[in-house]
Amino acid sequence: MIEVTNLHKRFGAVTAVEDVSFRAENGVVTGLLGPNGAGKTTTLRMLYTLIRPDRGSAKVDGVEVAERPLEVRRAIGVLPDARGLYPRLTAREHIQYAGTLHGLSGAALDKRIDELVELLEMKEIADRRTEGFSQGERMKVALARALVHGPRNVLLDEPTNGLDVMSTRAVRTLIRRLREQGHCVVFSSHVMQEVGALCDRIVVVARGRVVAEGTPDELRSRTGKDSLEEAFVTVIGSDQGLMQ
Numbered sequence: 001m002i003e004v005t006n007l008h009k010r011f012g013a014v015t016a017v018e019d020v021s022f023r024a025e026n027g028v029v030t031g032l033l034g035p036n037g038a039g040k041t042t043t044l045r046m047l048y049t050l051i052r053p054d055r056g057s058a059k060v061d062g063v064e065v066a067e068r069p070l071e072v073r074r075a076i077g078v079l080p081d082a083r084g085l086y087p088r089l090t091a092r093e094h095i096q097y098a099g100t101l102h103g104l105s106g107a108a109l110d111k112r113i114d115e116l117v118e119l120l121e122m123k124e125i126a127d128r129r130t131e132g133f134s135q136g137e138r139m140k141v142a143l144a145r146a147l148v149h150g151p152r153n154v155l156l157d158e159p160t161n162g163l164d165v166m167s168t169r170a171v172r173t174l175i176r177r178l179r180e181q182g183h184c185v186v187f188s189s190h191v192m193q194e195v196g197a198l199c200d201r202i203v204v205v206a207r208g209r210v211v212a213e214g215t216p217d218e219l220r221s222r223t224g225k226d227s228l229e230e231a232f233v234t235v236i237g238s239d240q241g242l243m244q
Protein backbone atom coordinates (compact mmCIF):
# COMPACT_ATOMS: atom_id res chain seq x y z
CA MET A 1 0.00 0.00 0.00
CA ILE A 2 1.23 3.47 -0.85
CA GLU A 3 0.30 6.71 0.88
CA VAL A 4 1.47 10.07 -0.34
CA THR A 5 0.71 13.14 1.77
CA ASN A 6 1.38 16.77 0.87
CA LEU A 7 4.43 15.91 -1.20
CA HIS A 8 6.49 18.79 -2.63
CA LYS A 9 9.49 18.88 -4.95
CA ARG A 10 11.18 21.84 -6.61
CA PHE A 11 14.02 21.88 -9.12
CA GLY A 12 15.43 25.42 -8.96
CA ALA A 13 12.67 27.73 -10.11
CA VAL A 14 10.43 24.85 -11.28
CA THR A 15 7.90 23.43 -8.85
CA ALA A 16 7.49 19.91 -10.21
CA VAL A 17 5.26 18.54 -7.44
CA GLU A 18 3.15 20.78 -5.24
CA ASP A 19 1.15 19.34 -2.39
CA VAL A 20 0.35 15.96 -3.93
CA SER A 21 -1.63 13.49 -1.81
CA PHE A 22 -3.18 10.13 -2.74
CA ARG A 23 -3.54 6.55 -1.57
CA ALA A 24 -2.96 3.44 -3.62
CA GLU A 25 -4.44 0.31 -2.01
CA ASN A 26 -3.44 -3.32 -2.43
CA GLY A 27 -5.36 -5.24 -5.08
CA VAL A 28 -6.13 -1.98 -6.85
CA VAL A 29 -4.66 -0.41 -9.97
CA THR A 30 -4.14 3.30 -9.39
CA GLY A 31 -3.38 5.51 -12.37
CA LEU A 32 -1.57 8.82 -12.26
CA LEU A 33 -2.92 10.64 -15.27
CA GLY A 34 -1.67 14.01 -16.40
CA PRO A 35 -0.27 15.90 -19.35
CA ASN A 36 3.47 16.11 -20.08
CA GLY A 37 5.30 17.91 -17.31
CA ALA A 38 2.49 17.41 -14.75
CA GLY A 39 4.81 15.91 -12.15
CA LYS A 40 4.04 12.20 -12.52
CA THR A 41 7.61 10.98 -13.01
CA THR A 42 8.88 13.21 -10.21
CA THR A 43 6.24 11.78 -7.85
CA LEU A 44 7.19 8.22 -8.79
CA ARG A 45 10.90 8.99 -8.43
CA MET A 46 10.32 10.17 -4.87
CA LEU A 47 8.34 6.99 -4.18
CA TYR A 48 11.11 4.77 -5.46
CA THR A 49 13.69 6.65 -3.43
CA LEU A 50 15.67 8.08 -6.33
CA ILE A 51 15.11 11.68 -5.19
CA ARG A 52 14.14 13.06 -1.79
CA PRO A 53 10.98 15.06 -1.29
CA ASP A 54 11.46 18.66 -0.13
CA ARG A 55 8.43 18.30 2.10
CA GLY A 56 5.64 15.89 2.84
CA SER A 57 5.43 12.18 3.35
CA ALA A 58 5.50 9.14 1.10
CA LYS A 59 4.99 5.72 2.68
CA VAL A 60 5.24 2.26 1.18
CA ASP A 61 3.59 -0.37 3.38
CA GLY A 62 3.79 2.16 6.19
CA VAL A 63 7.52 2.81 5.76
CA GLU A 64 8.60 6.40 5.10
CA VAL A 65 10.65 6.45 1.89
CA ALA A 66 13.07 9.17 2.97
CA GLU A 67 13.77 7.51 6.32
CA ARG A 68 14.18 3.83 5.39
CA PRO A 69 14.91 3.74 1.64
CA LEU A 70 16.51 0.28 1.62
CA GLU A 71 13.44 -1.27 3.21
CA VAL A 72 11.23 0.52 0.70
CA ARG A 73 13.33 -0.71 -2.25
CA ARG A 74 12.79 -4.30 -1.16
CA ALA A 75 9.03 -3.79 -1.10
CA ILE A 76 8.73 -2.23 -4.55
CA GLY A 77 9.29 -3.18 -8.16
CA VAL A 78 9.99 -0.28 -10.46
CA LEU A 79 9.72 0.26 -14.15
CA PRO A 80 11.49 3.62 -14.38
CA ASP A 81 11.13 6.14 -17.18
CA ALA A 82 14.63 5.30 -18.45
CA ARG A 83 14.78 1.57 -19.11
CA GLY A 84 18.46 1.15 -19.76
CA LEU A 85 19.57 -2.36 -20.66
CA TYR A 86 23.05 -3.77 -21.07
CA PRO A 87 23.39 -4.67 -24.77
CA ARG A 88 25.79 -7.54 -24.16
CA LEU A 89 23.62 -9.33 -21.62
CA THR A 90 20.78 -11.62 -22.62
CA ALA A 91 17.25 -11.01 -21.37
CA ARG A 92 17.66 -13.89 -18.92
CA GLU A 93 20.94 -12.49 -17.61
CA HIS A 94 19.26 -9.14 -16.92
CA ILE A 95 16.60 -10.80 -14.81
CA GLN A 96 19.22 -12.97 -13.11
CA TYR A 97 21.33 -9.95 -12.26
CA ALA A 98 18.37 -8.07 -10.77
CA GLY A 99 17.40 -11.18 -8.79
CA THR A 100 20.91 -11.50 -7.40
CA LEU A 101 20.82 -7.87 -6.26
CA HIS A 102 17.66 -8.74 -4.36
CA GLY A 103 19.35 -11.69 -2.66
CA LEU A 104 17.86 -14.49 -4.80
CA SER A 105 20.00 -17.34 -6.07
CA GLY A 106 20.14 -20.96 -7.23
CA ALA A 107 17.04 -23.00 -8.05
CA ALA A 108 14.65 -20.42 -6.55
CA LEU A 109 15.98 -17.72 -8.85
CA ASP A 110 15.91 -20.03 -11.90
CA LYS A 111 12.30 -20.97 -11.13
CA ARG A 112 11.29 -17.34 -10.77
CA ILE A 113 12.97 -16.43 -14.07
CA ASP A 114 11.13 -19.26 -15.84
CA GLU A 115 7.84 -18.00 -14.39
CA LEU A 116 8.48 -14.48 -15.64
CA VAL A 117 9.62 -15.68 -19.07
CA GLU A 118 6.35 -17.59 -19.33
CA LEU A 119 4.18 -14.80 -17.95
CA LEU A 120 5.64 -12.15 -20.25
CA GLU A 121 5.81 -14.47 -23.26
CA MET A 122 9.56 -14.03 -23.58
CA LYS A 123 10.59 -17.57 -24.52
CA GLU A 124 11.95 -16.62 -27.92
CA ILE A 125 14.01 -13.72 -26.68
CA ALA A 126 15.11 -14.95 -23.26
CA ASP A 127 18.53 -16.15 -24.37
CA ARG A 128 19.31 -13.45 -26.89
CA ARG A 129 21.51 -10.47 -26.14
CA THR A 130 19.32 -7.39 -25.76
CA GLU A 131 21.25 -5.41 -28.38
CA GLY A 132 18.79 -4.62 -31.15
CA PHE A 133 15.68 -5.54 -29.12
CA SER A 134 12.47 -3.80 -30.17
CA GLN A 135 10.69 -1.39 -27.79
CA GLY A 136 8.26 -4.11 -26.73
CA GLU A 137 11.03 -6.63 -26.12
CA ARG A 138 12.99 -4.09 -24.08
CA MET A 139 9.89 -3.34 -22.06
CA LYS A 140 9.37 -6.99 -21.25
CA VAL A 141 12.94 -7.36 -20.00
CA ALA A 142 12.60 -4.22 -17.88
CA LEU A 143 9.29 -5.45 -16.46
CA ALA A 144 10.68 -8.89 -15.65
CA ARG A 145 13.63 -7.21 -13.93
CA ALA A 146 11.22 -5.06 -11.90
CA LEU A 147 9.16 -8.06 -10.78
CA VAL A 148 11.85 -10.69 -10.12
CA HIS A 149 11.69 -10.37 -6.33
CA GLY A 150 7.89 -10.57 -6.23
CA PRO A 151 7.43 -7.06 -4.82
CA ARG A 152 4.13 -6.23 -3.11
CA ASN A 153 4.08 -2.77 -4.68
CA VAL A 154 4.67 -2.14 -8.37
CA LEU A 155 5.42 1.31 -9.80
CA LEU A 156 5.30 1.64 -13.56
CA ASP A 157 6.22 4.85 -15.38
CA GLU A 158 4.37 5.00 -18.71
CA PRO A 159 4.52 1.20 -19.13
CA THR A 160 2.97 1.06 -22.59
CA ASN A 161 4.82 4.01 -24.09
CA GLY A 162 5.93 3.18 -27.63
CA LEU A 163 4.46 -0.33 -27.61
CA ASP A 164 2.43 -1.87 -30.41
CA VAL A 165 -1.05 -3.30 -29.87
CA MET A 166 0.09 -6.82 -28.99
CA SER A 167 2.73 -5.69 -26.51
CA THR A 168 0.27 -3.24 -24.96
CA ARG A 169 -2.16 -6.10 -24.47
CA ALA A 170 0.54 -8.22 -22.83
CA VAL A 171 1.36 -5.40 -20.39
CA ARG A 172 -2.33 -4.85 -19.61
CA THR A 173 -2.81 -8.55 -18.94
CA LEU A 174 0.18 -8.51 -16.62
CA ILE A 175 -1.14 -5.49 -14.72
CA ARG A 176 -4.55 -7.16 -14.28
CA ARG A 177 -2.86 -10.31 -13.04
CA LEU A 178 -0.84 -8.32 -10.50
CA ARG A 179 -4.08 -6.78 -9.26
CA GLU A 180 -5.73 -10.23 -8.96
CA GLN A 181 -2.75 -11.37 -6.90
CA GLY A 182 -3.35 -8.46 -4.49
CA HIS A 183 -0.44 -6.24 -5.46
CA CYS A 184 -0.59 -2.49 -5.19
CA VAL A 185 -0.05 -1.20 -8.73
CA VAL A 186 0.59 2.45 -9.53
CA PHE A 187 1.23 3.54 -13.05
CA SER A 188 1.59 6.86 -14.75
CA SER A 189 0.32 7.77 -18.17
CA HIS A 190 -0.70 10.68 -20.31
CA VAL A 191 -2.88 8.38 -22.41
CA MET A 192 -6.52 8.68 -21.36
CA GLN A 193 -7.58 5.43 -22.98
CA GLU A 194 -4.87 3.52 -21.16
CA VAL A 195 -5.93 4.81 -17.80
CA GLY A 196 -9.62 4.33 -18.58
CA ALA A 197 -9.04 0.71 -19.63
CA LEU A 198 -6.99 -0.39 -16.65
CA CYS A 199 -7.48 1.70 -13.55
CA ASP A 200 -9.77 1.17 -10.62
CA ARG A 201 -8.83 4.59 -9.26
CA ILE A 202 -7.46 7.57 -11.10
CA VAL A 203 -5.44 10.44 -9.68
CA VAL A 204 -5.47 13.29 -12.17
CA VAL A 205 -2.40 15.50 -11.90
CA ALA A 206 -1.81 18.83 -13.60
CA ARG A 207 0.90 21.43 -12.99
CA GLY A 208 2.21 19.47 -10.01
CA ARG A 209 -1.14 19.25 -8.23
CA VAL A 210 -3.87 16.65 -7.84
CA VAL A 211 -6.89 18.14 -9.57
CA ALA A 212 -9.25 15.19 -9.20
CA GLU A 213 -9.29 11.69 -7.79
CA GLY A 214 -11.73 8.81 -7.84
CA THR A 215 -13.04 5.82 -9.70
CA PRO A 216 -13.81 6.32 -13.40
CA ASP A 217 -17.54 6.44 -12.49
CA GLU A 218 -16.96 9.01 -9.76
CA LEU A 219 -14.96 11.21 -12.13
CA ARG A 220 -17.68 11.01 -14.76
CA SER A 221 -20.50 11.82 -12.36
CA ARG A 222 -18.55 14.60 -10.62
CA THR A 223 -17.94 16.39 -13.89
CA GLY A 224 -21.35 15.56 -15.34
CA LYS A 225 -19.68 14.11 -18.43
CA ASP A 226 -20.62 10.84 -20.08
CA SER A 227 -17.18 9.96 -21.34
CA LEU A 228 -14.10 9.62 -19.23
CA GLU A 229 -12.19 11.55 -21.82
CA GLU A 230 -14.43 14.59 -21.48
CA ALA A 231 -14.27 14.27 -17.71
CA PHE A 232 -10.46 14.42 -17.80
CA VAL A 233 -10.44 17.41 -20.10
CA THR A 234 -12.92 19.16 -17.78
CA VAL A 235 -10.85 18.62 -14.63
CA ILE A 236 -7.54 19.46 -16.29
CA GLY A 237 -8.96 22.51 -18.04
CA SER A 238 -7.54 21.58 -21.45
CA ASP A 239 -6.56 18.53 -23.44
CA GLN A 240 -3.08 19.82 -24.16
CA GLY A 241 -0.44 17.17 -23.53
CA LEU A 242 -2.94 14.35 -23.13
CA MET A 243 -3.37 11.57 -25.65
CA GLN A 244 -6.62 9.79 -26.43
Ligand SMILES: Nc1ncnc2c1ncn2[C@@H]1O[C@H](COP(=O)(O)OP(=O)(O)OP(=O)(O)O)[C@@H](O)[C@H]1O
Pocket residue numbers: 011014015016017034035036037038039040041042043190
Ligand atom coordinates in the same frame (compact mmCIF):
# COMPACT_ATOMS: atom_id res chain seq x y z
N1 LIG B 1 15.80 16.90 -12.61
C1 LIG B 1 15.05 17.93 -12.98
N2 LIG B 1 15.59 19.18 -13.07
C2 LIG B 1 14.83 20.23 -13.44
N3 LIG B 1 13.51 20.17 -13.72
C3 LIG B 1 12.93 18.96 -13.66
C4 LIG B 1 13.66 17.79 -13.29
N4 LIG B 1 12.81 16.73 -13.29
C5 LIG B 1 11.60 17.24 -13.66
N5 LIG B 1 11.68 18.57 -13.87
C6 LIG B 1 10.57 19.45 -14.26
O1 LIG B 1 9.48 19.20 -13.40
C7 LIG B 1 8.24 19.21 -14.11
C8 LIG B 1 7.53 17.88 -13.92
O2 LIG B 1 8.25 16.88 -14.64
P1 LIG B 1 7.87 15.33 -14.62
O3 LIG B 1 8.89 14.61 -15.42
O4 LIG B 1 7.63 14.89 -13.24
O5 LIG B 1 6.46 15.34 -15.41
P2 LIG B 1 5.61 14.17 -16.01
O6 LIG B 1 4.22 14.40 -15.56
O7 LIG B 1 6.22 12.86 -15.69
O8 LIG B 1 5.70 14.43 -17.56
P3 LIG B 1 5.86 13.43 -18.82
O9 LIG B 1 4.49 12.88 -19.09
O10 LIG B 1 6.30 14.39 -19.89
O11 LIG B 1 6.88 12.42 -18.48
C9 LIG B 1 8.59 19.54 -15.56
O12 LIG B 1 8.42 20.94 -15.74
C10 LIG B 1 10.04 19.15 -15.66
O13 LIG B 1 10.71 19.92 -16.65
